[in-house]
Amino acid sequence: MKINLNVDVHHLTRVEGHGNIKIKVQDGNVLEARWDVVETPRFFEAMLKNKHYTTAGILAARICGICSISHCLCSITSSEQAFGVKIPDAAAKLRLLAKHAENMQSHVLHVLFLAAPDFLGESSVIPLIAKKPAVVAVAARLKGFSNRLCDAVAGRTTHPVTFQVGGVLTAPPKTVLMGFKKEVEEVVLPDLAAVAELMATLQIPDFVRETEFVSLKGKTEYPFIGQDVASTDGVLRKAKDYLSITNEYVDVNNTSKWTRLSRDSYAVGALARFNNNYSLLRPEAAKAAADLKLVPVCHNPFMNNVAQVVESIHSAHEIVRLIDELGDTSLNDLMAEVKPKAGEGFGAVEAPRGILFHHYTYDKTGRIVTADCVVPTTQNNANIHLDMQSLARQFAVKGMTDEKLEILSSMLVRSYDPCISCSVH
Amino acid sequence: MKYLGIELQKPKIAVFDFTSCEGCQLQLVNKEDTLADFLNAVEVVNFREASSYRGDDYDIAFIEGSISRNDEVKRLTKIREKAKVLVALGSCACFGGVNKLKNEFDVKTINREIYGKDPKETLWVKSVGEIVKVDLEIPGCPISKTEVETIVRHLIWGTPFTFPVYPVCVECKQRFTTCLMEKGHLCLGPITRGGCNAPCPAGGLGCWGCRGPATDPNYESFFAICKERGFSRAEIDERMGFFSAFGEVHGK
Numbered sequence: 001m002k003i004n005l006n007v008d009v010h011h012l013t014r015v016e017g018h019g020n021i022k023i024k025v026q027d028g029n030v031l032e033a034r035w036d037v038v039e040t041p042r043f044f045e046a047m048l049k050n051k052h053y054t055t056a057g058i059l060a061a062r063i064c065g066i067c068s069i070s071h072c073l074c075s076i077t078s079s080e081q082a083f084g085v086k087i088p089d090a091a092a093k094l095r096l097l098a099k100h101a102e103n104m105q106s107h108v109l110h111v112l113f114l115a116a117p118d119f120l121g122e123s124s125v126i127p128l129i130a131k132k133p134a135v136v137a138v139a140a141r142l143k144g145f146s147n148r149l150c151d152a153v154a155g156r157t158t159h160p161v162t163f164q165v166g167g168v169l170t171a172p173p174k175t176v177l178m179g180f181k182k183e184v185e186e187v188v189l190p191d192l193a194a195v196a197e198l199m200a201t202l203q204i205p206d207f208v209r210e211t212e213f214v215s216l217k218g219k220t221e222y223p224f225i226g227q228d229v230a231s232t233d234g235v236l237r238k239a240k241d242y243l244s245i246t247n248e249y250v251d252v253n254n255t256s257k258w259t260r261l262s263r264d265s266y267a268v269g270a271l272a273r274f275n276n277n278y279s280l281l282r283p284e285a286a287k288a289a290a291d292l293k294l295v296p297v298c299h300n301p302f303m304n305n306v307a308q309v310v311e312s313i314h315s316a317h318e319i320v321r322l323i324d325e326l327g328d329t330s331l332n333d334l335m336a337e338v339k340p341k342a343g344e345g346f347g348a349v350e351a352p353r354g355i356l357f358h359h360y361t362y363d364k365t366g367r368i369v370t371a372d373c374v375v376p377t378t379q380n381n382a383n384i385h386l387d388m389q390s391l392a393r394q395f396a397v398k399g400m401t402d403e404k405l406e407i408l409s410s411m412l413v414r415s416y417d418p419c420i421s422c423s424v425h
Numbered sequence: 426m427k428y429l430g431i432e433l434q435k436p437k438i439a440v441f442d443f444t445s446c447e448g449c450q451l452q453l454v455n456k457e458d459t460l461a462d463f464l465n466a467v468e469v470v471n472f473r474e475a476s477s478y479r480g481d482d483y484d485i486a487f488i489e490g491s492i493s494r495n496d497e498v499k500r501l502t503k504i505r506e507k508a509k510v511l512v513a514l515g516s517c518a519c520f521g522g523v524n525k526l527k528n529e530f531d532v533k534t535i536n537r538e539i540y541g542k543d544p545k546e547t548l549w550v551k552s553v554g555e556i557v558k559v560d561l562e563i564p565g566c567p568i569s570k571t572e573v574e575t576i577v578r579h580l581i582w583g584t585p586f587t588f589p590v591y592p593v594c595v596e597c598k599q600r601f602t603t604c605l606m607e608k609g610h611l612c613l614g615p616i617t618r619g620g621c622n623a624p625c626p627a628g629g630l631g632c633w634g635c636r637g638p639a640t641d642p643n644y645e646s647f648f649a650i651c652k653e654r655g656f657s658r659a660e661i662d663e664r665m666g667f668f669s670a671f672g673e674v675h676g677k
């Protein structure tokens with residue numbers, strides 16, 4: 001039997017932003033297999049020009065509606081490096097607390113609201129409200145918890161308000177933080193255990209394409225904000241050398257740029273962080289990884305969903321640790337003195353979808369001269385595109401139908417939890 | 426959904442995204458304690474970010490984002506033809522939002538700077554209302570889900586919704602937030618429409634005016650207060666231009 005397949009997805013659903021999938025198989029030969037981003041560019045790197053350092057973080061947050069906390073933090077750490085500012089310890093802890101809350105919020109949104117319907121055979125989470133009320137209740141509780149924690153620490157989940165160059169403007173009362181700690185112990189951890197149990201029952205597609213994974217590299221802690229970058233191909237560099245890591249280039253069919261390092265493409269995100277830093281996970285999260293058969297270095301992109309659940313468990317425990325430490329710290333001193341000067345800074349933050357770089361140069365009045373942002377999904381797009389070709393080759397077999405291949409290829413893209421408007425910025 | 430044994434009318438809603446960060450759509454699936462009720466009160470026929478089901482039969486189209494490419498103009502015009510009611514969702518849709526900061530630059534030059542020899546198609550950024558008729562504008566960067574819930578209740582009841590006429594300052598007083606102006610910060614609270622519950626001043630950041638002007642704002646008095654406190658007109662203009670929400674005043 002001759003195998004002919006045709007998949008043409010215009011504006012893929014249940015992802016952030018606009019992208020298209022095209023697969024054409026004729027007589028068993030893959031003629032075409034593409035992932036193309038067609039999002040409208042917004043030109044943030046131009047908009048950031050001439051902006052005062054007090055405005056840069058507020059504008060940069062608007063690059064992404066889901067990971068605005070990461071963009072804001074990456075922006076202000078870049079400015080702080082340019083001005084040689086060291087922020088108070090309590091401010092650093094509050095920022096990291098918000099990072100963990102954002103990570104959990106984003107992962108829960110992706111795994112349970114966007115990806116899970118595929119595994120459960122539904123078009124969205126809406127029919128699941130009636131069919132799987134317990135799962136939806138867990139999802140809503142976890143997302144609600146992490147959103148409320150972001151609101152309390154960052155002032156707002158989407159487009160944070162309390163983070164400024166020099167530190168943090170306001171802190172929530174310690175009694176409020178203690179309430180969140182209690183909620184983690186009593187509600188969040190049991191709920192996450194239920195999510196891990198659910199994950200164990202889902203059939204993860206058996207697909208492997210060897211690639212390179214890039215992320216921050218932690219020394220003593222699983223990293224979210226830092227300067228050391230590593231890859232599974234043995235690259236070890238500083239954030240200031242990000243251009244030699246990302247090697248951005250323009251593809252004619254895509255409004256998102258593409259990137260490459262040691263191979264034709266590389267991947268970032270929860271799976272990349274796990275592959276580079278698994279030994280730094282909290283023991284409870286490491287156990288969940290082992291239970292869910294997530295073993296480093298894992299080259300199955302569909303396992304990114306599992307890595308996100310593992311990271312959520314890690315973040316829940318880190319949230320408790322940070323709240324305990326903040327309980328023993330004075331929250332009066334949250335801002336360092338900031339004296340703008342001419343210079344440059346390199347921010348590197350692990351957004352939920354992967355490593356994010358912001359690089360600014362400043363004039364002596366504290367206004368941006370040049371800005372460059374390399375966004376996680378920008379770094380994933382070429383890798384998804386190459387996965388798509390490999391997936392088409394592997395699954396263009398007897399019994400495959402257009403419908404099945406459309407679902408499988410859509411699930412592949414969704415596994416990366418793409419933030420497409422962010423990738424174009 | 427029944428109330429006192431009576432089947433309620435569910436408006437068929439669709440959500441469409443254009444040039445934006447998609448953060449306003451995300452707010453629609455936030456506020457988890459009432460999310461199931463919210464989704465039960467409406468029939469979602471098209472919401473690409475959250476659902477694979479795509480229907481064309483909708484009463485209310487929520488439009489997120491500003492318009493910056495020809496295909497977006499065409500798509501928006503088609504949606505306008507189908508929708509009974511078209512709602513601009515968020516500051517990008519209502520005013521152009523931060524995306525309009527791009528209009529300060531020469532598009533060809535920045536296109537070359539960012540994409541080199543393969544420039545991408547892009548237009549001068551416009552708000553939704555600059556392209557098609559808008560029936561209701563819900564401003565905010567991002568929108569307030571609480572406000573959207575109230576508006577949807579009004580849509581179901583068929584009673585008109587009115588935004589607060591007062592500025593953000595009123596909500597700071599309600600929350601006992603110390604005035605940012607008194608602390609020496611620039612704040613657009615006195616001239617910006619309330620209804621957001623003033624999260625930015627509560628977090629220690631002044632108001633940036635994402636919701637646009639309050640009803641009949643007293644600009645003269647605001648500028649005088651700012652001058653007294655040592656803020657330059659250039660500084661105020663830059664702030665008022667951030668979301669392009671005060672077009673008629675600062676001349677954009």
